[in-house]
Amino acid sequence: MTMDLLSRHCRPLPEGSPGLQGEALEHYLEAVGEPWTIVDGHHLEGEFDFENFMEALEFTNQIGEIAEAEEHHPEITLTWGHVTVRIWTHSIDGLSENDFILAARINASRR
DSSP, X not given: OOOOGGGOOOOOOOTTOOOOOHHHHHHHHHHHOTTEEEETTTEXXXXXXXXXXXXXXXXXXXXXXXXXXXXXXXXXXXXXXXXEEEEOBTTTTBOOHHXXXXXXXXXXXXX
């Protein structure tokens, strides 16, 4: 299954909407690829390494701009030369297509 996540945008999901599970999660994970992993079926996590603090900070700010444009905000941890990003849909307390759209946009910003 291939999908063009960059042609899509995040959309609000009402509380109680079903989250992605099982095989659907694997298809979406395959679409975003490295460095993303699914943690406990609950959230995506990506780890990014940089040469120094300023590069990591610039990337963190890029993620902030993407998140604002998509109105979907990840948890970001910034340390010297390293950024960890965790994404999930808070309204459903799990994973939705929105999370993979945001991950794909973050990946595209590094190219």
